[in-house]
Amino acid sequence: MHQIDPLAWAPLLAASEAEGWRMLRRLMDEWRSGANRYEQPGESLWAWFDDHGQVVAVGGLNREPAPGRAGTGRMRRFYVHPSWRGHGLARRLVNAVLASAQGHFSRLHVNCESAASAEFWTHCGFAPIAAGEPAERPARYTHARLLPQYQAA
Template sequence: MTPYSIRHIFDLNHVDLTDSLVASRQEGFRMLDRLVDDFRDGRNRFNQPGECLLGVFDASGNLLGIGGLNQDPYSLGFPVGRLRRFYILPDYRRQGIGRRLANALLLEAKRTFLTVILRTYTTQGAQFYESLGFIPYNTSTSSHVIRFNETSSDSS
């Protein structure tokens, strides 16, 4: 397995997204194009309270995966996190990299949010997120949700 590290990305202009952009487009995904466009025009820089953008990098500094956490713009009343722009290069999937990245994002989320939502459009994505503890949550803006307990006791 390739040695890698997970690091915060504060400036997307300092990250080479070329391989990830090409691969995601070949798979029919536009989430990384949206990531670049939104960062460039300032709509989303993952810099609001509770937000972060994380990258998975190999020992040479090449980006293997990326994912972000935002405040959900659709939530009403209490802060909800939204997992977004999550992508792992195809050659690095099924090696635990995506799981470690998602868990790092959820650890960050627990500092601010009691709930995290996301939208995935694929069966494979749904299975991945459900293996992390997300449950189906079909709304007009979300497909899955995970809720963190305020205490260590189980609650429904």
């Protein structure tokens, strides 16, 4: 993905903000400023488009920022438009991102901000990081998955 067309992303952005999520606004702002274009080795940003060219689902992968653990990536900015939920798009995006992470990362982190999110990521093979293990738990991550080899979620 090399460009973000604001018109194609507008319905997804509006839906996310209506649900109280600011992650896609941050994605758009970081993209526009150049702060994060998902261009580092192993990074990727995936979007699912409908027949009209509108983005209906998104998910990305970034390298863990310094002083992060070497070989660690962050699954982030996953969101599916409410009218497209229940069609397996989130799972497809996760599998695409997991496949793209192979050879670049040995561990992936995700931050779950709701019980539904935690349940989804657990079903995708991510395990909760114990709050009592500060050496293993970066402050903003709740779940992790090791990648000795790719396995579909």
